[in-house]
Amino acid sequence: MSHVLNDPYQVLGIERDASAEDVKRAYRQLAMRYHPDRNPGDAVAEERFKVVSEAYATLRDPESRQRYDAYGQVGRPGAGATPDFSHVDWRVVFSEADVPMDWSRRGGMPTTGNLMFDALFKGVATMFRQAGLLPGEDREVPVRIGVETARSGGSLRVRLPGPIRCATCGGAGADAGGACPVCGGGGVLRRGMDVDVSVPARVREGTRLRLAGMGGPGQPPGDAHVVIALDLPAGVTLRGRDLLTEVFVTPFEAARGLVANVLGVRVAVAAGASDGQEVRVAGGGVGGDLIVTLRTDTWRGLGRAAADLVRSVARRRSE
Ligand SMILES: [Zn+2]
Incomplete structure (x- = not known):
């Protein structure tokens, strides 16, 4: 049953020798039919939208299509029983098939106009999050500084909590020399990292220093906000x-x-x-x-x- 469901040609209702243009057209038609905007609260439509999107992701890329034709494999090679589509850039997939998707909403789910994925299309949202397509969360990092640092400013070492995008490879996981030695290729540091933050002179209690992209990983990554508290000696x-x-x-x-x-x-x-x-x-x-x-x-x-x-x-x- 699941094998039949996962046959991307059947899912999209096309022949094995369908051209790339036919594949795209079939997908667009189905994606629009099951689109979140048109089926609010419909769990069946949610599942269909996911399945047709995965079928299209399998067939749009010639290499991945060839792999399916030869081995019947969908998703990332070497993955387990559940097909893994975490490597797919859904932004590219949707935009090339001209399926409208509003990614601009920050700190929440991507929306399709005014409808939030979160409530109605949780499965799809999970799919996006796994693919790193949802915006990362913003975080607050409280720190205490002494009077002299507050007065004159200076450099302050701050521990940013993980998971956080690897600063060495910028989250790419690799550079020209191969896998990133700091994150091991995952692009994310689970345990967080230390950074040196520059504290301006005469800083106020409660000042927030924004570290762009150093919050939760995602697309785009969230920000970290270092929140300054003054550590006053007794009697001051x-x-x-x-x-x-x-x-x-x-x-x-x-x-x-x-x-x-x-x-x-x-x-x-x-x-x-x-x-x-x-x-x-x-x-x-x-x-x-x-x-x-x-x-x-x-x-x-x-x-x-x-x-x-x-x-x-x-x-x-x-x-
Ligand atoms: Zn790295």
């Missing part, structure tokens, strides 16, 4: 684009004035500072200012001063 808050924090100074420092290191920024405090005084450093925030509130506290002030000393010694060594 963000107000708009300003950073707010407290700094502890000893009464001696407050009286004499000091230079402290706060979040990687040099903060100069004039002599005679008082508890609760605010010092603003322009550009010390993340696109805004750093606002430091002084707190006079002998022991905590000594701790901060020691840390500043360690930092300045380390900096001098690295210079």
